[in-house]
Amino acid sequence: MTDICILDTTILLNILDVPNRNNEKNNVMADFKTYIESDCRFIIPFVVAVEVGNHISQNGDGTMRRQAARRFVDMMQKTFNGELPFEISDFELKLEWQKWITEFVDKAGQNKTAAKPNEGMSLTDLSIIKEYEDIQAKNKANRRTHVEVFIWSLDSDLTAYGRSY
Template sequence: MSSVCLIDTSIFLNLLDVPNCNESKEKVTEDFKTFVEARCTFLLPMVTIVETGNHIAQNGDGNIRRTTAQRFVVAVKAAFSGDAPWQPVVFPDMKEILSWIEEFPDCAGRNKAPNKPEGTSFGDLSIIQEFDKACDRFHMSEVFIWSLDSDLQSYHQQPK
């Protein structure tokens, strides 16, 4: 089986060419082509959809926001209809989200890394949880989080 890639918000913003959030567009596009050629399976976590929508709504003038939001809608609808190179994950239910909420205070209180005096955000926690689910589901495949955030880049499982 090919590799399984969870798309982080930092990547989706560049793939959608969101103004002021697309500084790595060329590199991300190049990597995307490489992953497609390698027959990678792309998963779009719920948090990536939500956070990308937030960035779009808070960015630029109304015309830019609207135009960008229209591209976003096309990309997300295509994911749900099976017409995009990525597919949405099965969205978490209430019980699952409540378990994540229980973990959040510890994650927020612990520094991500010795040189990073910040905790893990709830958004990052949810994508890490999706990574863990994908590792269980696709244990015979390489699974990784594709992110520009070095903390999330460390989530990578080799096939068992």
């Protein structure tokens, strides 16, 4: 069975080697190799792709931004063409947000952690968690092909949804 790995922004920034956002590149690439060898199915949530693009556009000088943007666009085009082990999620953003967007008020108002008392949960993180819950529910309903679903992230708010191989 192929486990489902939902990628977070922190992981894609390291895979893409985005300057100033790639401090864990060696560890991420080693884990990526392990996940590939374990035949994981990698899903890139739409909100993650948008957030990666935002980080690239706000990072470094114009040359660095263009180089990182080119790597990102190449990766996305190859993903669309089925040339890489990634998929863009089938998460229906508008329909899904309508179901749970009101939760964002409380999530944004709560402190993330004791170490982050002035920061609430981001809409991106909430979207990733909701996508995880949706995939997990569909997975549990299909008992014949049950697989593990996890979020791969370096973000302390999402690591509880992850796993290690």
